[in-house]
Amino acid sequence: MTGDGREHGSVLAPALDVEVVGMTKRFGALIALDDVSLRVAAGSFHALLGENGAGKSTLVKCLIGYYPPDAGQIVVARREREIRSPHDAHALGIGMVYQHFTLVPSMTVAENLVMARDDVPAVVRWRQERERLAAFMATVPFKLDLERPAWRLAAGEKQKVEIVKQLYLRRRFMILDEPTSVLTPAEADEVLGMLRAMTHGHQVTVLMITHKFREVLAFADTVSVLRRGTLAGEGRTADLTPAMLAEMMVGTRQIPQARTGRAIRAGAAVEPRLVVRDLVVEDDAGRPAVNGLALAVRPGEILGIAGVSGNGQRELVEAIIGQRRPASGEIRVDGKPYRATRNEIRYHRVLSLPEEPLRNACVPGLSVAENMALRSFDRAPLASGPWLRRGSMRDQAERRIAEFKVQTQGPDAPISTLSGGNVQRAVLARELSEAVSVLIAANPVFGLDFAAVAEIHDRVVAARNAGAAVLLVSEDLDELLELSDRLAVIFGGRIVHETPAASADIAVIGPCMAGHHAAGAAA
Amino acid sequence: MASGPSGRLRQSAEALAIPVGALGAAMVVFGLVMAALGRSPLEVYELIYQGAFASAFSWQNTLTRAAPLILTALCVALPAQAGLMVIGGEGALVLGGLAAAVVGHLLGGAPPLGVKLAMALAGMLAGAVWIALAGALRQYRGVNETISSLLLGYIAIAVFNHLVEGPLRDPASLNKPSTTPIGDASMVGTLPGLDVHWGLGFGLVFCLVTYVLVKHTTYGFALRIVGGNARAARLAGLPVGAIVLGACVLGGAAAGLAGMVEVAAVHGSANASLIAGYGYAGILVAFIARQNPLAIVPVAVLVGGISASGGMLQRRLDLPDATVLVLQGIAFMLILASETVYGRLKIFRPERA
Known part of the structure; x- marks a missing residue:
């Protein structure tokens, strides 16, 4: 047992060279990967770029042994290897950092690290483990407090722990699936910079899935671009420009037009359509996550809610869209109390694009057509009296699939078989096909590629231009600045700062997001 | 696109092949048990077949047992559509039977059809209330409905025993405490042309109605949304609590009706014979049928047949009566x-397309 312990994190072995040759993977009639080859040299930082559904996730899942590929070889350190399960991959020193955190919230960083090992002894000698961990931490460029419970870590710190965990487990080839999607730009730069330093120190090889050109060009050495399951281009980042990457990624296809100028703003005299007053919403643990919040959104405007994740945004959105009952306070739409019953939703046309659409807005086991009918299944033309009309439901789905370009095997495919971007498109098709009066959007483009982002932004703006009152909650400040008419900052469950977007000042907003609003707050 | 219909076909084939395969495996294991007891497995299975399906008499016995199983299986399958795993059908059946017996006795002199209707309603109401209790505990108090429905079942049986042996006991029932008989006029007869009581008809109709309700009505669709993802259901503004309770009420009503049928078509009064395990066997039926209301019917006939053959095994092979329970x-x-x-099975995977 003592021997096992010493293996972990003492001396870092050199980085691995990994090559994928002719990888092919089909799901039914859908070819997710078509004869894709790429090589990641030892000690390099390689980016894997592509739109949603381009095959990036499928490729790395084949590499990590999560899916068996239909054809293709994996060459690790110049020897052909068969990887049948993540366990095989781990044995070869290949590890993966997933998009969502895998830490046990109630355990400390040290406990999370030790428990991640395959060979945790039945009785852990903590003193000894802590000494080893401290020695190991001295060899990595990350500074972490080993004794903090994971739930108290910020997103950036959690991501660092995930990466450190891979190093601790002696993984010498690390796959990262959109590692910065939940980080602030500063955190992202820090994490990526350290990863790059480690690759150049030949401690580890990195393969990073991303959507962000900036990260590719600023941190990666080489890049492979996937498009519709095939390798659309590759090269050294030093030789590439964003325009070249964009062309590889989307081909010659027309990118949706950027939104046309802002709608004529309704004057302040217009009655707000969505009003929230003194709202208190408790989180799952019963603590007030939203604590006396007030806001108002007028028709024809987008109110952006900025803030660091975990300041009550989720509970606020859940309360408005009906997934969580407020503890006190009121929500009004068009002056009437609003509790998100089906009749009220329909009467006031309050629609929503919640975050994590598969979890929040879809029924994974039901088909695409059925999910598209969630709002309208109980009225004509999808129903006559109490009877469902399956034909109409299917027709509606086919129209919406075509109009919103949802990539699916068909209207009868379970929605859980779609890629993340296409799930979001399907939800978008459902929520925005009909007239919308109030739109609640929460991180609507989280994890999507830039073409999908532009399209979704266009649709949100179009809804605003058509007179909808839009509440946009996002952790992406650039998105908010680009789309919002007014910007509000949420901190500790309250709005602490509000400003017209046109005159928004980052120097004021930044401190407000961090809780230093007393000095800079206008409200 | 291309894989739509063939994909569905493959799914249906999988849903059929896996339970059938599991049943086959169960027969092999049970055969080994029989062999270990020194009986020939083939002879055992032949006798089970004879006892269940070989003659008109055995068919009658089988269908009589299948009738309550269909209804108690619905008590599992209906809440399952809403995402609840209710296993307390036995309690709903027992209380349904008791309520029906009491009402049947009280309305003794009334026109028979009216009495029968009143008994059916009373049975369904009692069962519905009992299962709705489990649903309400889950919906409004976060109590696990599987555990609570199981425990409520024990409470129901205790209440039943207390009432039947105490306040509601017919003084004339000496050896076997029973409620006062409902009287021959109030008994539910047999289906025309068959020697099987009306319970089978009720079960078939209930299954058919449930199937149509779940697959073809807006309520059924809402039920499946709630069962599939309650968060999405709330987003859609559906009254999740009411829908969940509705499914529990319908399921409990089915089990309560089974109790009414046992009283009004078989025993003539409420007594300990009602506590025969139909509620628990219904769980088995619903699971083999994968909670599909139409598949419940043939599965209930199969399971009913197996239990009908228990007597045959006892007589011919000197095996204990409970042997068939081992198979179940x-x-x-x-x-x-x-x-x-x-x-996980390769042949049902879509790669072959």
Whole structure:
């Protein structure tokens, strides 16, 4: 047992060279990967770029042994290897950092690290483990407090722990699936910079899935671009420009037009359509996550809610869209109390694009057509009296699939078989096909590629231009600045700062997001 | 696109092949048990077949037992559509039977059809209330409905025993405490042309109605949304609590009706014979049928047949009466275990397309 312990994190072995040759993977009639080859040299930082559904996730899942590929070889350190399960991959020193955190919230960083090992002894000698961990931490460029419970870590710190965990487990080839999607730009730069330093120190090889050109060009050495399951281009980042990457990624296809100028703003005299007053919403643990919040959104405007994740945004959105009952306070739409019953939703046309659409807005086991009918299944033309009309439901789905370009095997495919971007498109098709009066959007483009982002932004703006009152909650400040008419900052469950977007000042907003609003707050 | 219909076909084939395979495996295991007891497995299965399906008499016996199983299986399958795993059908059946017996006795002199209707309503109401209790505990108090429905079942049986042996006991029932008989005029007869009581008809109609309700009505669709993802249901503004309770009420009503049928078509009064395990066997039926209301009917006939053959095994092979319960138990374990096989068998995977 003592021997096992010493293996972990003492001396870092050199980085691995990994090559994928002719990888092919089909799901039914859908070819997710078509004869894709790429090589990641030892000690390099390689980016894997592509739109949603381009095959990036499928490729790395084949590499990590999560899916068996239909054809293709994996060459690790110049020897052909068969990887049948993540366990095989781990044995070869290949590890993966997933998009969502895998830490046990109630355990400390040290406990999370030790428990991640395959060979945790039945009785852990903590003193000894802590000494080893401290020695190991001295060899990595990350500074972490080993004794903090994971739930108290910020997103950036959690991501660092995930990466450190891979190093601790002696993984010498690390796959990262959109590692910065939940980080602030500063955190992202820090994490990526350290990863790059480690690759150049030949401690580890990195393969990073991303959507962000900036990260590719600023941190990666080489890049492979996937498009519709095939390798659309590759090269050294030093030789590439964003325009070249964009062309590889989307081909010659027309990118949706950027939104046309802002709608004529309704004057302040217009009655707000969505009003929230003194709202208190408790989180799952019963603590007030939203604590006396007030806001108002007028028709024809987008109110952006900025803030660091975990300041009550989720509970606020859940309360408005009906997934969580407020503890006190009121929500009004068009002056009437609003509790998100089906009749009220329909009467006031309050629609929503919640975050994590598969979890929040879809029924994974039901088909695409059925999910598209969630709002309208109980009225004509999808129903006559109490009877469902399956034909109409299917027709509606086919129209919406075509109009919103949802990539699916068909209207009868379970929605859980779609890629993340296409799930979001399907939800978008459902929520925005009909007239919308109030739109609640929460991180609507989280994890999507830039073409999908532009399209979704266009649709949100179009809804605003058509007179909808839009509440946009996002952790992406650039998105908010680009789309919002007014910007509000949420901190500790309250709005602490509000400003017209046109005159928004980052120097004021930044401190407000961090809780230093007393000095800079206008409200 | 191309894989739509063939994909569905493959799914249906999988949903059929896996339970059938699990049943086959259960027969092999049970056969080994029989061999270990020194009986020939083939002879045992031949006798089970004879006892269940070989003659008109055995068919009658089988269908008589299948009738309550269909209804108690619905008590599992209906809440399952809303995402609830209710296993307390036995309690709903027992209380349904008791309520029907009491009402039947009280309305003794009234026109028979009216009495029968009143008994059916009373039975369904009692069962509905009991299962709705489990649903309400889950919906409004976060109590696990599987545990609560099981425990409520024990409470129901205790209440039943207390009332039947105490306040509601017919003084004339000496050896076997029973409620006052409802009287021959109030008894439910047999289906025309068959020697099987009307319970089978009720079960078939209930299954058919449930199927249509779940697959073809807006309520059924809402039910499946709630069962599939309650968060999405709330987003859609559906009254999740009411829908969940509705499914529990319908399921409980089915089990309560089974109790009414046992009283009004078989025993003539409420007594300990009602506590025959139909509620628990219904769980097995619903699971083999994968909670599909139409599949419940043939599965209930199969399970009813197996239990009908118990007497035959006892007489011919000198095996204990409970032998068939061993087969049912093995089948249940393997059916539950087979749940993990879905999506893992190569022939049902879409790659071949």
